[in-house]
Amino acid sequence: MVMQAWTERxxxxxxxxxxxxxxxxxxxxxxxxxxxxxxxxxxxxxxxRLLDGAPCSAAELSASDRDGLLAALHRRLWGDRxxxxxxxxxxxxxxxxxxxxSMLQRQLMEQGEAAHTVQARCIVDAGGARFTxxxxxEEEAAAERGLDAGVAQLLAAITGGEGVDAEALGQRMEALAxxxxxxxxxxxxxCGQPQLARFDIQSFLLQRLLDEREAxxxxxxxxxxxxxxxxxxxVGLPRxxxxxxxxxxxxxxxxxx
Ligand SMILES: [Zn+2]
Numbered sequence: 157m158v159m160q161a162w163t164e165r166x167x168x169x170x171x172x173x174x175x176x177x178x179x180x181x182x183x184x185x186x187x188x189x190x191x192x193x194x195x196x197x198x199x200x201x202x203x204x205r206l207l208d209g210a211p212c213s214a215a216e217l218s219a220s221d222r223d224g225l226l227a228a229l230h231r232r233l234w235g236d237r238x239x240x241x242x243x244x245x246x247x248x249x250x251x252x253x254x255x256x257x258s259m260l261q262r263q264l265m266e267q268g269e270a271a272h273t274v275q276a277r278c279i280v281d282a283g284g285a286r287f288t289x290x291x292x293x294e295e296e297a298a299a300e301r302g303l304d305a306g307v308a309q310l311l312a313a314i315t316g317g318e319g320v321d322a323e324a325l326g327q328r329m330e331a332l333a334x335x336x337x338x339x340x341x342x343x344x345x346x347c348g349q350p351q352l353a354r355f356d357i358q359s360f361l362l363q364r365l366l367d368e369r370e371a372x373x374x375x376x377x378x379x380x381x382x383x384x385x386x387x388x389x390x391v392g393l394p395r396x397x398x399x400x401x402x403x404x405x406x407x408x409x410x411x412x413x
Contacts, residue, residue, distance in 0.1 A: 161394030163208060166228040170218040170277050170289055170333065171211050179208040180229060185391035185398060188372050194359040199226065200292045202362070218277050218289040220333040226357045227257050227336055233395070234364065238355070242342060246349035253342045253353050264334040271332040281332055287314050289333055375402045 161182040168176045180203075187205050192198055196219075203214035203225055214222060230238075239254045271279040277289040290298070290310055298306035298313075311320045314329070337356035344351065375398055379390045382405040390398070 161397070162232060164228050164232055166225050168211070168217065168221045168224070170221050170273050170279065172276060173273055176211055178210050178225065180206050180225060180232075181208045182232070182394045182396065183229075184394055185372055185376055188365055188395065189369065189391065191362055191365045191369075194362040194366070196222075196292050196295055196358065198362055199358045202365075212276070215292040216276065217291065218333055219292075219295065219335045219337075220289070222292070223336040223357050224261075226361050227261060230357065230361050230364075231257060238360070240353065240355065240360075242351065242353055244344035244347060244349055245351055246344060247347040249344060249346040251342075251345040253340065253355075255340070257336075257357070260336065264336075264338075267331070268334050269331040279332060281328070286316070287329070287332065288316065289329075290314065375399065378402050378405055 163182065164180045165177045166180055168178050183206060187202065190205065191202055199222060200214040203217075203222065204210075206229070207214060207225075214225075217225075236256045236258050237254065238257055239252050241250055242253055243250055269281060271281050271287075273279050274286075277291060278286065279289065280286050290313055294310065294313055298310045300306070301309055307322055311322060311325055314320075314325065335356075337354075337358070339352040339354055342351050342353045343349070376387070376390050379385060379393075379398065379401055380387065383401075393401075
């Protein structure tokens, strides 16, 4: 009963001057059940569990690199296509927003500007301006200080100076180190009313794992009942193997006994 769990090599742009790749391993039940929310701290905890021989903790990655890892994880777990259900603010009809993650990532890269990484999370643009991208700890510290003080703190940390225009700097960051957190133009399928829909890979992926929690528990239950294995053994199985075994049990329940 050997089945190879997958690993995925994902490029990291902001770890060192030379591009690096991180290796993500396939989640096990214990990883899936460890997710407790959709915030950055939860994303960092999940990535730290799944990163295999990483160059640093996920907390030290830029948001852009973190989102790249989360997008790769989404692709391996559920595929490249994202479908979100939206309610039209005009006619209240429900309609789907659907797109491919890889296409969105490509667009962001194409619209962006080249930046050169000089050391961990420190990038230089074509004009020689230097920016330090915040890690998860800086983002969290800024969030705790409230909106205005937090934004000011982040800006000072990014540029190393004061008196920076928040909006202009935000646009520079979007171009230089894009994150998968954006507003997408949508249109109601019924009445045509336009609507801006917010999509961010972090909360989308973590929410998807939270939504699957009951299904994971019932798969664990099925395997415990079917094979008599212990809980640590079952939640230590790679996700794809666990699901394949559950299907097998469902297909041949009479063979057990
Ligand atoms: Zn409508």
